Amino acid sequence: MKVLITGATGLVGGKITEVLHADGHEVHYLTTRKEAIENKANYKGFLWDVKAMTIDSKCIDGVDTIIHLAGESVFQRWTDEAKERIMSSRIDSTQLLLNLLEDNEHQVKHAITASAIGIYPDQKEGPAMQENEVPPMADNFLADVCVAWESIGMQFQGLGVKHSIVRIGIVLASKGGALEQMAKPVKMYAGAGFGDGRMWQSWIAVDDLAQIFVHIASHKLTGVYNGVAPNPVRNRAMMEKIGNVVNKPVFLPNVPKFMMKLIMGEMSTIILASQHVSSNKIQEAGYSFDFTKLEAALEEYLD
């Protein structure tokens, strides 16, 4: 395959690139930064400017698959301006890719776009959420972003391109992402749960997530897939397991909800949300997880 990745310089895209290279595939990628451009035989960078709606159309040369991950980080205070950037970096970038395919000769057969489990409603009890295409949506900004991103992504089908969506869970990795942030206070004996500590945390190891994207691409799977591991855990349990692995017990009481809201503002929804999400569909589609238990993933990614 020759895959065009947006967000290849980020946590998830970097790992997908590694997996594709290990399998002998070529990667083109789009970046907003000149200094991030490389020009190797199997890894070529191209510039785009989502605000100005400009893109180097050579990025599509010989490409059969697009993986679209790029978007401004949601881990910042959600001011009106930040919300606008978070939303438009995802929606306008998708529109730019659609325009690119419409306006140019290409061989693209399949587009895979990212989304997040933040689309699912807050739910502490009941069975894990499956990927029915129009889920009962959460009523918050993050869910609005996911709904808008998924819905514009579906327009790839109108161009005769197969389309899939991966609703990404909490990505665990050694560097960057949620685990580094969660482990920091634990390592200083200041770890604690949040709120009542009973929120479901549907996590996934970055290695599994990257392989899921490649599995979907190489098997030409279409539709929505949850990018989460088989055994989600509750928030307090997650923090205590991190404590066990780094040998720093988590003994402090949970940080109350109001305090989280005071410190983080509306963005605290990300931390306080409870999403109990199922991995069954991707497993039934033939993907076999390397990390099914949180303890094994923590051993792998924590120092």
Ligand SMILES: NC(=O)c1ccc[n+]([C@@H]2O[C@H](COP(=O)([O-])OP(=O)(O)OC[C@H]3O[C@@H](n4cnc5c(N)ncnc54)[C@H](OP(=O)(O)O)[C@@H]3O)[C@@H](O)[C@H]2O)c1
């Ligand atoms: N990590 C998680 O736990 C998680 C969970 C759910 C969903 N997701 C979603 O999955 C995607 C990938 O996540 P990640 O953790 O790999 O993200 P990341 O490390 O923050 O990387 C994001 C990428 O997006 C590009 N980007 C940032 N702002 C942009 C903008 N304004 N316009 C165009 N491109 C921009 C950056 O590329 P350049 O700097 O090279 O331009 C960067 O490579 C994101 O959309 C994220 O929201 C992640």
